[in-house]
Amino acid sequence: MRNILAVSSIVIKEMYRRKDFYVLFILTVLICVVMASVNIFHDKDIARYLKEICLLLIWIASLVIAITTTARQIPAEKENRTLFPLLAKPLTRTQLLLGKFLGCWIVCGLALFCFYLFFGALAASREHHWPLVNYAQAASLHLVMLGVIIAMTLLGSLVFAAPSSNATICFVVVAGILLLGRHLNKVALTLPEPRQTILYTVYYVIPHLELGDIRDLIIHDWPPIPWMICAAVTVYALAYVAAFLIAACLVFRRRALN
Numbered sequence: 411m412r413n414i415l416a417v418s419s420i421v422i423k424e425m426y427r428r429k430d431f432y433v434l435f436i437l438t439v440l441i442c443v444v445m446a447s448v449n450i451f452h453d454k455d456i457a458r459y460l461k462e463i464c465l466l467l468i469w470i471a472s473l474v475i476a477i478t479t480t481a482r483q484i485p486a487e488k489e490n491r492t493l494f495p496l497l498a499k500p501l502t503r504t505q506l507l508l509g510k511f512l513g514c515w516i517v518c519g520l521a522l523f524c525f526y527l528f529f530g531a532l533a534a535s536r537e538h539h540w541p542l543v544n545y546a547q548a549a550s551l552h553l554v555m556l557g558v559i560i561a562m563t564l565l566g567s568l569v570f571a572a573p574s575s576n577a578t579i580c581f582v583v584v585a586g587i588l589l590l591g592r593h594l595n596k597v598a599l600t601l602p603e604p605r606q607t608i609l610y611t612v613y614y615v616i617p618h619l620e621l622g623d624i625r626d627l628i629i630h631d632w633p634p635i636p637w638m639i640c641a642a643v644t645v646y647a648l649a650y651v652a653a654f655l656i657a658a659c660l661v662f663r664r665r666a667l668n
Contacts (some may be wrong), residue, residue: 413501417509418516425479425517437471441529458629461533465625468525469552473584476518476556480563481577483510484662504659511564511655518556522549543634544627551640554647555622559584561654562617568661587619617650 441464487493496506526549534540563580570576591613598609621643626632 413505414509414512417496417501417506418513421479421483421510421513422516422520433471433475437467437525441467441525461629462625464529465628468522468529469623469625471525472518472522472552472556473559473581475521476514476559477563477577477580477584479517480510480514480560481567481573481580483514483564484567485573503662507564507655507658507662511560514560514564515553515557518560519553522553522556541628541631541634544632547634547640548624548628551622551624551643554644555619558617558619558647558650558654561651561658565654565658565661568658568665584619587616588623591616591618592620617647622647 484493487496497503526545530540530545559580562583563576566576566580567573570579594609594613594616598606598613601609624635627634
């Protein structure tokens with residue numbers, strides 16, 4: 411565990427040195443400026459539209475940070491020729507991957523904390539209430555689903571040749587799941603066999619990332635969802651995280667480093 415934490419700390423320090431942190435800060439400020447420039451938050455309809463746009467920007471920004479940060483981890487170690495010195499130490503390949511995953515996940519957690527903190531504080535100053543439980547549930551499930559995306563991207567970095575191709579494919583897959591994943595079972599009903607069975611199989615195999623998208627709780631001020639459902643979604647997401655990480659470890663063990 412000490413080795414894993416050491417690798418994850420390197421990822422976090424790298425995040426501070428790169429431009430990602432400054433992009434995060436600028437995006438957060440832009441969201442706050444957009445919300446602060448509107449003086450009609452007493453209109454519930456307008457407030458909903460503004461909150462929906464801001465939360466959509468938070469999701470897009472978090473996906474960009476998660477995928478781009480993770481996609482370059484292993485290729486950057488190979489390109490900088492630091493992979494051999496790392497593995498020459500008492501550090502296994504599995505520990506290296508787990509450390510990279512944990513570091514990227516912590517980075518995304520810090521990013522989400524900044525986004526939701528600024529957004530929630532400004533929304534509370536305008537609407538004069540802050541549904542803290544709704545924000546906690548939305549942020550926690552958002553972070554859990556980002557863990558699935560990080561693990562999937564880490565696996566992709568070992569399968570695809572370049573970070574750019576890996577990031578592009580992951581963006582396409584994640585966007586497809588978020589936009590179309592929940593509707594595949596309905597589409598399958600309209601198809602003949604064997605396409606119906608194939609599409610149903612895809613529907614049950616893919617990780618349903620949309621389960622972590624509960625922005626409507628904040629947008630429409632709905633009551634919090636039961637915590638047992640949050641726990642079930644968390645276990646569901648962690649199962650996919652474990653599956654992707656196990657697959658990544660198996661691929662990394664059998665892959666030549668040169």
